[in-house]
Amino acid sequence: MLWQSASVGCQGEHFGDKNGDGVNKFRTVTGLAVAAFVAAACTGTPNSKAAPSPSPKGIARYYAQHVSWHDCGGGFQCGTLHMPLDYAHPDAQRITMSVIRLPAEGQRKGSLLINPGGPGGSGVEFVREGARQFGADLRKNFDLVGFDPRGVNQTKPVVRCLTSRELDRFFATDTSPDTPAEVNDLVKVSKGWADDCKTRIPSLLPYVGTINAAKDMDVLRAALGDQGMTYYGASYGTYLGAYYADLFPKHVRAMVLDGAIDPKLSGDAVNIEQAKGFDTAVHAFAADCVKANDCPLGNGSVHQALTRLQRFFAQTDKKPLKNGLGDGRVVDESLVELGVASALYNKQTWPILRLALKSGMEQGDGTTLLRLGDLLVERNKDGSYSNQSEANMAVNCVDKPYSRSLGAWKDQAAKAKKAAPLFGQFVVWGTLPCGYWPVQSHEQPRPLHAQGSKPIVVVGTTRDPATPYRWAQALASQLNSGVLLSLDGDGHTAYLQGNPCISSAVDRYLISTATPKKNTMCH
Structure with missing residues (x-):
């Protein structure tokens, strides 16, 4: 069982073998490879806080929410939001999503939503432990927001x-x-x-998939007061982000998909x-x-x-x-x-x-x-x-x-x-x-195009173990507005590995929406 994750570097906790060789604990938030779950596209309203239309009766009240933030230590603020368990029946059971933010340190442009991968990785823990590893200029301009997707960590009910x-x-x-x-x-x-x-x-299992998690992200975007989605997703987070862009292409402001997954691959192909x-x-x-x-x-x-x-x-x-x-x-x-x-x-x-x-x-x-x-x-x-x-x-x-x-x-x-x-x-x-598994999809994986979206930057590392480089190439080519940014290097994902070429290109794009030159290769 292997995972796709964003590695956040060394955290300074030591452990060792019996001979006393110290090693630093490195933090990973991880998850298995995932391919596409086919669903009918949902057309969003450009630059709007309102619920997408058409949508089932009862969705609007979720879009009308605001996060009530409270201090949760270390300069962070925490809160919760409600989401329908089943978007087809929003007046039935609901879930409670846990969110965290590190407020912008300067003139705020909006929120940067962050997903560290998985599926199963906690965005709340990832942001609390790794937010300050994001670029200083980025942190001045954006609240860094982490969330626990449905079924994960502090979001209730939990798997x-x-x-x-x-x-x-x-x-x-x-x-x-x-x-x-x-x-x-x-x-x-x-x-x-x-x-x-x-x-x-049994009641949670049918609704924990990526399609519902992507819809939750749009409710969160609205609750944060952002007209457009600014997003950084690592590993599985790239699939979640690409799925969001496919559902809500007109809501995308800027999106970085780092350590990408190829959504058109079958489960067998993903494993191999x-x-x-x-x-x-x-x-x-x-x-x-x-x-x-x-x-x-x-x-x-x-x-x-x-x-x-x-x-x-x-x-x-x-x-x-x-x-x-x-x-x-x-x-x-x-x-x-x-x-x-x-x-x-x-x-x-x-x-x-x-x-x-x-x-x-x-x-x-x-x-x-x-x-x-x-x-x-x-x-x-x-x-x-x-x-x-x-x-x-x-x-x-x-x-x-x-x-x-x-x-x-x-x-x-x-x-x-x-x-x-x-x-x-x-x-x-x-x-x-x-x-x-008692609940299985009968749909087939498919490419995601996000037709009508603003440019999306896809980042790939040439010797990435968990998300092979060819997946980044494939996703960038599938997305109608995909721009490939590459790192000739080792390890899983690129942005938090400290490469100045990658970091500057990503930060510049997220702040100004100026995309890097297509097929840029960083060394």
Whole structure:
């Protein structure tokens, strides 16, 4: 199970292996790849706070809301808004969205809505922890606004299906099954996840998808008093933003989609392309590692290094590593792969990954790899989890159709293993709960054009592990007003990686709507 997220850099919390090698905690808010959910387009009224027309009776009162802000520490203000659970029946059950803002420090132009990815990533936590990493001029001109999408974190009701112990078991389940018994174990935990969601949150499940989240964003825009949407979306947030632009093209003022997803891809294609993206990223890590004196993969060729890493994965399938955390978890191949994948999100973490692999390969200690993986899935030190993974699965499983045939999943896993030997099976089997999900889409993925929208800037990183660069190229070409901005680099997403070329182009566009030159490549 892999995620798409915005990496917000180092936060200064230290942890280490048993030898005391300190590493910085890096914050990620993450989510699985998502393809398109087809829905009828909804035409918005240009530069208007009013509800889109035509719209069901009862929607207007949601558009008439205002956020009642209160101080919530650190210079931030917090509030809530109501949204209909089902936009077709707005007078029935409603949800309560949690929002946060860092007010503009100068002459305010409006609000910049921010989504960090996922699905399942908390925009409230992302803005609270990372808002000041956005450009200074941007912060002078805009309130930075984060929101928890429906089902996520503080927004109520929340997607909660599994206990912490059940999540531990899911992540540790062998995703490189060699026997029928191992396949059956994957089926058991995956079907169990789907069944538990059906039992615990049956009324919420049909309505957590991207189409409703995009409609919520327009209600939020109106409540903030903005005539046009100014938006930064990372990873899954690019799909959410593109879907919003497709629904409400005349409401877009400026939109940056960083670490883009190709909405026209099927679920199978998304899995295989994402797995190839992680294999590309680990290839780049290995090329860097073999130049270092402390590289546990040796100092030979990149091919030799990757062969050694693949052999290490296989060895941990047979003989798990030690766990120094004392929580009883077995550091098997799946958790080792999770730890490696986590470190690929940000190049700053590569030295930590070298230390983690050295500890695992030379001392049989998987503690640091385990902690890296915990960061990615937001597992806390006390063993509890945020609801990121559960919301992630719920959104993805209703956003696109998945096969109900176990044979089809086996075929896809075999195809993925051939295309991406290191991460292929890991990615595919991690999405198996969607094969048993009680609510599924019968629509097919499609390109999103946002016809009539003002220019939208799509940002891609050439060796992005979670959202391959070709996805950014595809989305920019699909959008009628898409402008591609690229970073020749490593890691997931580009804007918050500190590259001056990317940062200045994005800030200038969001402030003035002046787009960068098409196909600009930053280095």
